[in-house]
Amino acid sequence: MQAETRSASPHRGVADIVGAAVLVMILCFLLLPIVIVVPMSLGGARFLTFPPRDLTLAWYREFLSDPEWQEATFYSIKIALLTTLSSVVIGTMAAVALVRGALVGKRALTALTLAPLIVPHIVLGIALYLSFTPLGLSGTVPGFVIAHTALAVPFVVLTVSAALYRVDRSLELAAVNLGATRFQAFRLVTFPLIFPAVAVGGVFAFLASFDEAVVSFFLSGVSTKTLPRKLFENIDFDISPLIPAVATLLMAVSLAMMGGATLFGRRSRPAGEPASP
Amino acid sequence: MSATGASIGTRASWLLVTPLIVVLVFAFFWPIANLLSRSFFNPDFSLDKYETLWSQQLYWRVFGRSIWISVACCVICLVVGYPVAYAMARLTGWRGLVVAACVLVPLWTSVLVRSYSWIFLLQRNGVVNSVLQDLGFIGRPLQMLYTEGAVLVAMTHVLLPFMILPIFSTLRGIPPELSLAARNLGAGRAMTFWKVTLPLSLPGVSTGVLFVFILALGFYITPAMVGGPKTLMIGTVIAQQVTELLDWRFAGALSTVLLVLTLLVAVVFQRALAVERLSGHAS
Secondary structure (H helix, E strand, O other): OHHHHHOOHHHHHHHHHHHHHHHHHHHHHHHHHHHOHHHHOOOOOOOOOOOOOOOOOHHHHHHHHOHHHHHHHHHHHHHHHHHHHHHHHHHHHHHHHHHHEOOOOHHHHHHHHHHHHHOOHHHHHHHHHHHHOOOOOOOOHHHHHHHHHHHHHHHHHHHHHHHHHHOOHHHHHHHHHOOOOHHHHHHHHHHHHHHHHHHHHHHHHHHHHHOOOHHHHHHOOOOOOOHHHHHHHHOOOOOOOHHHHHHHHHHHHHHHHHHHHHHHHHHOOOOOOOOOO | OOOOOOOEOHHHHHHHHHHHHHHHHHHHHHHHHHHHHHOOEOOOEOOHHHHHHHHOHHHHHHHHHHHHHHHHHHHHHHHHHHHHHHHHHHOOHHHHHHHHHHHHHHHHOOHHHHHHHHHHHHOOOOHHHHHHHHOOOOOOOOOOOOOHHHHHHHHHHHHHHHHHHHHHHHHHHOOHHHHHHHHHOOOOHHHHHHHHHHHHHHHHHHHHHHHHHHHHHOOOHHHHHHOOHHHOOHHHHHHHHHHOOOOHHHHHHHHHHHHHHHHHHHHHHHHHHHHHHHHHHHO
16 A cells, blocks of 8 residues: 555556555465465375375374373363353453443443453463462363453453443333333343344453463463463474364364354344444 | 433442452452562562662563564554555455455464464475475575564564554544545545545554554563574563573562563553544644
8 A cells, every 4th residue: 555655646557556466465474374284284294394295184183083182172172161151251240330330430440351451471371370379270170260261351341341332221221111120121131132242252252261372381280281282382392284283173163263253243233233334 | 220321220230340350350460469579579578689680681681672573563563564454444345355354364363373383484394495495596494483583573473463453443434535535625645645544543553553562572472482592582581480490589570570561651652642632633
């Protein structure tokens, strides 16, 4: 676009072509490094070669049949599901209070909620290890779930608050006027309207836990490893296409969930939302 | 509904936020306070770890390098990301979707996977070296991994979406009539961009710069994976204190400095943003 803006009218055609070429190059820079793990994972050789030869799915079979990888995968899924549950419940409750409630210091509270998003994970990781180990929480499911909830809950608060601001308040008022209690009005009117946002927040929370590597690196025990932690550790010595295969699977999970959430969020806008362009 | 506009009473509201506050205090504020406070006590109040930090050149170099890499990252992300955000805001139909997908797919992919790709792209027998050799540009493989360049490229790649998205959303919010009016009044495309679009997109630019700088400063995974001993950043040094030297107090001191730097940057940017808005209103 730099080129486009510089252009005087006679050179516009050339400038547009240059601009388009620059854009395509930047997009390739964004996408290619990620897409390339897919062919690399299919290589038949025992170590990574480019271009990959003798294409095979053997590395995926190896991943699926290796007990250590299996264990790490199930451990990660379990933690991510529990984290999703706790962040969705805690985050939705808090969002309702922050948007609809009578709280002093709402802005300060919101800022504090978002703090885990800007503090470097390395600092939080060692801080959690230092504080959770004496309590016997390091390397345990509750320890991981509590830690990951602190990291994931801001996403739920953000998405659900945004949806609550869009819900037309007069719908809740109408329900209350027609004799519903506040809780009934929430359960029967507001919640169905914000449900897509709650679901999207849940997806964010799941991935915040499932893809999280740094805090898990410090909280993990010898036998209790999450998938990203095991991947991080094996990258140093495993040079076979097994690692790209695991990376491809991780990526497939993230993309499927985020893509699904985006489509879902787009299709089912809350009905109370004012029409937007 | 009460006159205050709140539909939930004070007591119920506090009950609803209590679980959140409990989790954040227990799994965020308390552990961090615990880590930071440790650096000030030995066992009585002492600044010995900060004196070590102050007096050793190594740590000055590490902080200097982290700041330099973060600034460089911001500049590259801005230069590379602005055109993408601009295109994303302007293009419609399938072209717009393709650009959006190219920005979102990396963002949705785990940082671990993204950093890992750069290892086998840049390593000695990696993809980039193989391609360059096959094309005859280089005789023998270049050393790219574990250099500052590798850290910069990989970090730029990981952080680029955080620059593009805020700029995109401010550009999207600018009514197209404004540029049209400028064009009608005789401004060329360059003039319109320079006088109308760019100034109006500055809030997005500052948000993007703030995101990228803060994230880059405390980055751990990417520098640890593609960087080497000559490209040590703060995150890696903090981890070393804990995993190799077991010096929790020094790790706490380094973390304190890192957090203070992060907060300072955030406050300065907020101020800059506020001033900019004020001057925008005044003119």
